[in-house]
Amino acid sequence: MTQFPKKNLFYIPDGMIYLDGNSLGPIPKAAPAAIQNMLTGEWGEMLIRGWNNAGWMAQPSNLGNQIAPIIGAEPDSVAVGDTLSIKVFQALAAALNLNPDRCKILSDNGNFPTDLYMAEGLIRTIGKNHQLVTVDPEEVIDQIDADTAVVMLTQVDYRTGRLHDTKAITNAAHAAGAVMIWDLAHSAGAMPIDLAGAELAVGCTYKYLNAGPGAPAFIYVRPDLANKIQPALSGWLGHDAPFAFEQNYRPGKAIERMRVGTPPVIQMASLQVALDIWKNVNLTELRATSVHLSERFIAGIEANCPDLTLASPRDPNARGSQVSFAFEDGYAAMQAIIDRNVIGDFRAPNIMRFGFTPLYLDETDIDAAVEIIAEVMTSKSYNIAKYQTRKAVT
Amino acid sequence: MTQFPKKNLFYIPDGMIYLDGNSLGPIPKAAPAAIQNMLTGEWGEMLIRGWNNAGWMAQPSNLGNQIAPIIGAEPDSVAVGDTLSIKVFQALAAALNLNPDRCKILSDNGNFPTDLYMAEGLIRTIGKNHQLVTVDPEEVIDQIDADTAVVMLTQVDYRTGRLHDTKAITNAAHAAGAVMIWDLAHSAGAMPIDLAGAELAVGCTYKYLNAGPGAPAFIYVRPDLANKIQPALSGWLGHDAPFAFEQNYRPGKAIERMRVGTPPVIQMASLQVALDIWKNVNLTELRATSVHLSERFIAGIEANCPDLTLASPRDPNARGSQVSFAFEDGYAAMQAIIDRNVIGDFRAPNIMRFGFTPLYLDETDIDAAVEIIAEVMTSKSYNIAKYQTRKAVT
Numbered sequence: 120m121t122q123f124p125k126k127n128l129f130y131i132p133d134g135m136i137y138l139d140g141n142s143l144g145p146i147p148k149a150a151p152a153a154i155q156n157m158l159t160g161e162w163g164e165m166l167i168r169g170w171n172n173a174g175w176m177a178q179p180s181n182l183g184n185q186i187a188p189i190i191g192a193e194p195d196s197v198a199v200g201d202t203l204s205i206k207v208f209q210a211l212a213a214a215l216n217l218n219p220d221r222c223k224i225l226s227d228n229g230n231f232p233t234d235l236y237m238a239e240g241l242i243r244t245i246g247k248n249h250q251l252v253t254v255d256p257e258e259v260i261d262q263i264d265a266d267t268a269v270v271m272l273t274q275v276d277y278r279t280g281r282l283h284d285t286k287a288i289t290n291a292a293h294a295a296g297a298v299m300i301w302d303l304a305h306s307a308g309a310m311p312i313d314l315a316g317a318e319l320a321v322g323c324t325y326k327y328l329n330a331g332p333g334a335p336a337f338i339y340v341r342p343d344l345a346n347k348i349q350p351a352l353s354g355w356l357g358h359d360a361p362f363a364f365e366q367n368y369r370p371g372k373a374i375e376r377m378r379v380g381t382p383p384v385i386q387m388a389s390l391q392v393a394l395d396i397w398k399n400v401n402l403t404e405l406r407a408t409s410v411h412l413s414e415r416f417i418a419g420i421e422a423n424c425p426d427l428t429l430a431s432p433r434d435p436n437a438r439g440s441q442v443s444f445a446f447e448d449g450y451a452a453m454q455a456i457i458d459r460n461v462i463g464d465f466r467a468p469n470i471m472r473f474g475f476t477p478l479y480l481d482e483t484d485i486d487a488a489v490e491i492i493a494e495v496m497t498s499k500s501y502n503i504a505k506y507q508t509r510k511a512v513t
Numbered sequence: 514m515t516q517f518p519k520k521n522l523f524y525i526p527d528g529m530i531y532l533d534g535n536s537l538g539p540i541p542k543a544a545p546a547a548i549q550n551m552l553t554g555e556w557g558e559m560l561i562r563g564w565n566n567a568g569w570m571a572q573p574s575n576l577g578n579q580i581a582p583i584i585g586a587e588p589d590s591v592a593v594g595d596t597l598s599i600k601v602f603q604a605l606a607a608a609l610n611l612n613p614d615r616c617k618i619l620s621d622n623g624n625f626p627t628d629l630y631m632a633e634g635l636i637r638t639i640g641k642n643h644q645l646v647t648v649d650p651e652e653v654i655d656q657i658d659a660d661t662a663v664v665m666l667t668q669v670d671y672r673t674g675r676l677h678d679t680k681a682i683t684n685a686a687h688a689a690g691a692v693m694i695w696d697l698a699h700s701a702g703a704m705p706i707d708l709a710g711a712e713l714a715v716g717c718t719y720k721y722l723n724a725g726p727g728a729p730a731f732i733y734v735r736p737d738l739a740n741k742i743q744p745a746l747s748g749w750l751g752h753d754a755p756f757a758f759e760q761n762y763r764p765g766k767a768i769e770r771m772r773v774g775t776p777p778v779i780q781m782a783s784l785q786v787a788l789d790i791w792k793n794v795n796l797t798e799l800r801a802t803s804v805h806l807s808e809r810f811i812a813g814i815e816a817n818c819p820d821l822t823l824a825s826p827r828d829p830n831a832r833g834s835q836v837s838f839a840f841e842d843g844y845a846a847m848q849a850i851i852d853r854n855v856i857g858d859f860r861a862p863n864i865m866r867f868g869f870t871p872l873y874l875d876e877t878d879i880d881a882a883v884e885i886i887a888e889v890m891t892s893k894s895y896n897i898a899k900y901q902t903r904k905a906v907t
Contacts, residue, residue, distance in 0.1 A: 155549060167533045169726060212638060233774065
């Protein structure tokens with residue numbers, strides 16, 4: 120565990136213990152200068168010529184190739200762009216494309232809502248007999264049947280941190296002739312990932328990857344399938360010859376066809392800085408350190424905060440990189456804890472959520488966080504009006 | 514014309530005459546500091562709390578409300594996000610939603626290809642009898658019939674600058690019971706716009722609005738219809754209560770439902786700087802100045818470059834803010850001109866394109882550009898190998 124933490128690479132405000140990297144990672148110290156350079160040196164000096172001369176046009180593929188090893192993917196199988204919601208739509212449309220005679224989209228009720236919402240929108244748009252079926256996470260494998268076109272799951276539950284077994288579920292999906300989509304939003308950059316032959320995967324870069332608020336998403340297509348997909352979102356940058364300005368769409372080569380519109384160049388500059396850090400991260404060690412920190416946190420909270428009930432799986436092998444506790448007055452309690460500069464977050468109805476990201480957290484942080492949380496819980500300092508008013512927090 | 518140019522607000526490299534603001538606007542001088550402040554002061558210091566405390570979550574609507582007056586739209590009718598390709602898809606799906614019993618999508622062969630490509634993808638996804646019909650720009654009105662579900666046009670042709678009459682065409686569409694979508698990519702920020710009661714409009718912010726490479730797009734929905742649309746791209750940030758994390762999608766109020774995923778916060782900071790400038794721009798004066806500069810350019814080129822043939826309408830009222838000339842060896846000629854620091858661009862097969870944006874151009878620039886272009890054309894200095902190799906330029 121010698122490589123962690125890499126605190127010197129990130130800016131964390133003085134005195135803050137940041138346990139919310141599972142929602143938005145902190146800023147890499149190198150980001151402001153790199154983005155400044157993109158703004159003045161590229162946009163400012165090159166203007167339109169930046170698309171070629173600064174390599175903006177190739178960035179979605181270049182960045183995809185840097186994300187690939189983080190998610191256990193082959194080279195040239197990942198494209199960056201858009202938002203995770205859009206990439207879910209793209210992946211799901213592609214999956215139905217690959218499995219046109221079946222109607223059931225199977226997911227679980229622990230999936231992040233936008234995945235389910237985007238499926239609803241796609242189904243309504245198609246207007247045929249497709250059905251979105253959501254079951255309890257434990258029941259997914261049993262519910263994969265001969266009518267299942269696609270199994271679409273988020274690997275790590277955003278509320279509880281429960282971790283799906285990608286291999287077992289992907290195998291079950293394939294055995295039944297279903298296509299598998301993994302949403303890696305809460306696992307990319309949290310642990311080594313086994314795509315297990317899944318056809319498609321999507322994920323975001325502003326959580327564990329630390330690329331900044333609104334950083335673009337990514338999509339993975341298994342290389343043997345990429346040329347078979349007719350993209351639903353057939354934008355000009357996914358065209359085989361975008362600058363020929365042909366009247367008809369011809370899909371680009373392989374993963375290139377999953378590009379849609381003009382890529383967000385400033386956000387991509389930020390993503391590049393974030394990915395530079397990942398070149399030197401050993402994911403197995405990262406995961407071990409994350410488990411170590413999480414276990415230490417759970418032990419500390421359970422010893423000092425009897426009102427909090429572990430809502431995450433106790434077995435670290437069944438969890439992602441976050442730990443959640445249930446508490447009826449969790450929203451107010453989290454506000455009080457945040458006011459003490461320990462940053463976690465709250466997810467309705469009663470989940471207090473904490474993320475453990477070894478890149479910028481160590482044992483000292485964990486112990487300090489436990490102490491502050493215990494003080495808030497013991498003193499019930501959350502029990503005042505200013506913490507009891509509900510606000511939206513992402 | 515006293516208010517133009519506003520050259521002091523933009524950075525243009527020394528000696529460059531930038532006639533490509535119709536493709537990518539130059540950087541506002543205030544952008545680097547404002548973005549730096551967002552990075553360090555907001556992402557850096559606030560981290561996850563930036564969504565509320567720095568107002569990131571409300572930015573798509575706030576920015577939309579600043580774009581509204583530029584495109585002649587009502588307050589609370591514009592949302593910012595995604596790319597223009599995605600917004601075209603959204604608008605077209607919404608239009609078909611509003612006109613479910615008709616099958617024809619009418620466009621013209623001067624539309625920007627991604628609009629046509631996205632229509633193709635939507636039609637394939639729906640899998641019913643919808644048909645994309647593209648006709649010559651002059652024939653659009655005659656081709657609107659009782660089967661036309663939607664007329665989808667880009668107001669200003671990206672190659673020739675030909676300007677559609679929004680009022681005449683929108684009226685014709687409505688008279689036939691069709692829904693009207695205007696793509697304002699090449700008109701937003703180029704001239705006053707008359708939406709003429711069109712149901713939907715889309716546009717981008719990195720051209721005349723100067724928000725930077727990959728800046729987000731926008732979508733307009735006529736306020737009386739916004740609550741009737743069931744979004745095809747039903748993402749969580751278009752949900753009525755995104756942070757309730759409900760299992761089912763319930764569309765948000767009015768234009769809010771056209772939001773999809775997490776907005777690109779860094780790009781939005783850049784867009785905010787760009788829109789600050791537009792608060793003080795009189796669009797009628799802007800248009801008059803643009804026409805004046807364009808006429809001066811055309812006169813200069815026609816007097817000095819007999820090899821170039823005007824490919825734009827001669828009547829300035831029938832043109833947008835760009836002027837194109839046809840020339841068989843136009844790609845090479847444009848490379849030679851760019852090498853002399855006059856920046857226009859090339860569009861296949863033979864179009865040399867120049868944009869006239871009064872915010873940072875004046876008569877002196879036009880005269881200097883004409884002189885350089887004339888030198889290149891007269892000397893045939895483009896007739897050497899390095900200019901004859903074809904490269905993609907956006």
